Amino acid sequence: MTLTVREFRAADSEAVSDVVRVVLPYLVTTPEKVAWEVANAPAARRYRVFVAEFDGRVVGTARAGLILDSAQPGQATVNVNVLPEHRGRGVGGALLAAAENHVQASGAVSAHSWVLDDAESRGFVERHGYQRGRSSKFQRLDLAVAALPPLEIPPGVELRAASDFAGDPRPLYELDTEAARDEPSAVELDAMPYQDWLAMYWDRPDLDRDLTTVAVVDGVAAAFSGAQTDGRTRYWSAMTGTLRAYRGRGLAKLAKNQSLHRAKAAGYTEALTGNDDENGPMLAINRWFGYQPSATEWVYKRDL
Ligand SMILES: CC(C)(COP(=O)(O)OP(=O)(O)OC[C@H]1O[C@@H](n2cnc3c(N)ncnc32)[C@H](O)[C@@H]1OP(=O)(O)O)[C@@H](O)C(=O)NCCC(=O)NCCS
Structure with missing residues (x-):
């Protein structure tokens, strides 16, 4: 052969x-x-x-x-x-x-x-x-049977779909990039130009802009949960993020909860994601939803 x-x-x-x-x-x-x-x-x-x-x-x-x-x-x-x-x-x-x-x-x-x-x-x-660095977990929620937490929207918070930002997605770029800077990861993600963000994230064919949910507080896009899907049964949370000034108020949970509720209603049966093992807040949020770890992954690095 x-x-x-x-x-x-x-x-x-x-x-x-x-x-x-x-x-x-x-x-x-x-x-x-x-x-x-x-x-x-x-x-x-x-x-x-x-x-x-x-x-x-x-x-x-x-x-x-x-x-x-x-x-x-x-x-x-x-x-x-x-x-x-x-x-x-x-x-x-x-x-x-x-x-x-x-x-x-x-x-x-x-x-x-x-x-x-x-x-x-x-x-x-x-x-x-290659040398071993950080570890992370793939996680899975059986959306077909999951009893999602009830959706309670606090006063002053509005939940919008990312598609509502189609005319000007820049607030989502600001939100995503500020959150990405604080995500524990092997590579510092601290310099994403807007045009590249549009090309790599906003224009993706698997980004579901109706399921991607944004929590807006006093007109500010403060937190979001992004949904990428196969268009049939599988739903991937690529990123959940909250602006620094708005963390600790339940906004990430709220945005992700709305997105999961809508995904379930649309017939998605498996929700999947990956989390760095040191990302305490995101692990806590996913535990709250009932996600279970399915595999461990390591980031390895080699100087070329
Ligand atoms: C992760 C992130 C989105 C959370 O946003 P948030 O709006 O503050 O989240 P919420 O307030 O909805 O929920 C946070 C939960 O984490 C818990 N938490 C906070 N810090 C924690 C820590 N160090 N260890 C464990 N749990 C922690 C909170 O107690 C809360 O749970 P509770 O409601 O049961 O008390 C935000 O910290 C962020 O943007 N981080 C950077 C981007 C990132 O890492 N995103 C995830 C990528 S996979």
């Missing part, structure tokens, strides 16, 4: 999505999202997807690019996924080399990789010189 590693073509969308879905069933992945990310990433991100084939069948994929939303330049992400039945035959190593070469040629000095907490995955990146 001949192993080939090559760049992604649009016709690979389904196969790449299938690989990611098998290896990371905790995420919400669709062929449309895979194709859209490759076609629409800002040029400066130098985002590339590589595929590995055995005799024409896609058995693994690597997704790689520069991190745009950090003031520290030269940081990259490199994520490799190989179908379980094709492991141990050099596929992951070949994909990792292609991805690292690409980000290095694009100016990266370090690569971050998100790695599941199993001996095989950890051993792979450790043998390739």
Whole structure:
């Protein structure tokens, strides 16, 4: 059998999505999202997807690019996924080399990789010189049976859909980026330009602007909970955030609760998310809803 590693073509969308879905069933992945990310990433991100084939069948994929939303330049992400039945035959190593070469040629000095907490995955990146950093949990709520907390909207607070901000999403950009600066994470997300935010987050095909909910206090978009979906049954909370001055008043819970209620009513049956193990407030909120951890993931880093 001949192993080939090559760049992604649009016709690979389904196969790449299938690989990611098998290896990371905790995420919400669709062929449309895979194709859209490759076609629409800002040029400066130098985002590339590589595929590995055995005799024409896609058995693994690597997704790689520069991190745009950090003031520290030269940081990259490199994520490799190989179908379980094709492991141990050099596929992951070949994909990792292609991805690292690409980000290095694009100016990266370090690569971050998100790695599941199993001996095989950890051993792979450790043998390739990566060092372990922070951990996080994938979490899941069975929305089909969950008894969501009742929705009690305090006086002075208005819940709006993100679609109400379609004419001017800038308040959501301000909210998202202020919250992202305070999220415990391996990479400081402290420098996201508005145009890149529009391109990478607001214009995504999987962002559900009706389920994404914003808590508005005295005209200020103070907290939000973002919803990305597969358009059928699976719902992913990409980010929940509250402006610093408005934290500790229940606004994140409120925005997420409204979003989950509406998702359930729309027929979504699985709510998924990922939280850093040191994000006390967000873990507390998700526990309150009844989310259960489903897998642990580590961020590994290598200086290139
Ligand atoms: C996480 C975040 C959205 C919470 O916003 P908020 O509006 O203050 O949240 P709420 O007031 O609705 O609820 C916070 C809950 O966390 C609890 N909490 C606060 N700090 C805590 C800590 N250090 N450890 C444990 N629980 C904590 C609060 O007691 C509250 O729970 P309670 O209502 O049962 O008492 C906000 O801190 C934020 O924007 N952080 C930065 C962005 C981020 O990390 N987002 C999550 C990404 S996955």
